[in-house]
Amino acid sequence: MVNPDVASPGLSADTTVASVPGPLAGTRAPEPVADLTGMRRNDLAAALSRAGVPKSELDLRGTQIRTWIYRKGATSLNCAIGLPKALRARLGESCTIGRPEIARRQLSVDGTRKYLLRLGDGSLVETVYIPEPDRGTGTLCLSSQVGCTLTCRFCHTGTQRLVRNLTAAEIVGQLLVARDDLGDWNTLPGTGRRITNVVLMGMGEPLFNTDAVIRAMQVVRDHEGIAISRRKITLSTSGVVPEIARVGTEIGCMLAISLHATTDALRDRLIPINRKYPLAELLQACRDYPRLSNAERIIFEYVMLKGVNDSDDDARRLIALIDGIPAKVNLIPFNPWPGAEFECSDPDRLRRFGDIINRAGYSSPVRTPRGADILAACGQLRSDSLRRGRRTLRESPDSPMSGSLSRSEIHGRRDTSAVPTLNRS
């Protein structure tokens, strides 16, 4: 048995339930003025209707605009051949096609690309592209908030205060700007597309911004637009229990749970939201997740913290907790950042832990960290850039960053490392 008081030196239990922040503890996002990016079909139809498009033409014009924005990568409708000039002009007066700006980009030798993006109000968020080794495909990790209200102890983003929620347009915009950078336009799934999967595992707790996240993922799913299927979208939550069923119903995406502890005592300390929604409630919400089956298993993320949560007893308790849930356990070696109070479990401990889980019939891959040569922990690039101040943020988006490779080197490089890890540690 792990005694958390002994096994987690340096952790204090000073966060009370009342101090666990709620979803709107930060400032609300300013709603963009009619940003066409991030509009679902009905939202776009309403915008077109306001611009004077007759009802009989709404479907046609909507399809044309989705094609230009999400298939061809248009950043303005000026070039949108097929749309009447008068309509282009009217929309141009009242609508924008939003795109965050790349403030900084880091390229890892393993092909991982980390972007620091500047939003319209100057806020900074991170987005990470993780290519699949030798396949030409890849996963984009999106942020849902600027900073985070939660203070998960192993997470660098948890050291940053929440600035605000992202809008649906800003969430979708991260994908569009990554496609710009990757030259990933005019492609469909299965036809050489480089961003094939999306995970909401970046900065922020997506279920503290559920409405915008759902809207954004409905846009990402739309087969007339970005067309990434629901099973290629994974939402990771620290455990905002009341919102879990909703994403299953309204997005239909895969669910990942940042579990990381097998007792409430330890989880209360590692992930303070556990004080509001303890393990029993969280696991019940997992059991009730829509369409849960062996084909659509829940991913339990478990960051391996030396001497904290990595004993044999922890492994056995984990098995008991998830008993009966079609599941997979991702074991994530802790990725230390300056000031972190944890170390990663030793390789032997990690292996032994994984073996116990595996023998119980659960897949338990140990993920190989990606982007280890860049500021890979979630939130680290933003903190670093804020520290370095304005001079850094004025750097040209295309200027190579330290440790980075040129575009051609990156395009020619074949990734040989193992399956990506996506973690917030």
Ligand code: SF4
């Ligand atoms: S793990 Fe997620 S929810 Fe927890 S502090 Fe980090 S970004 Fe926030």
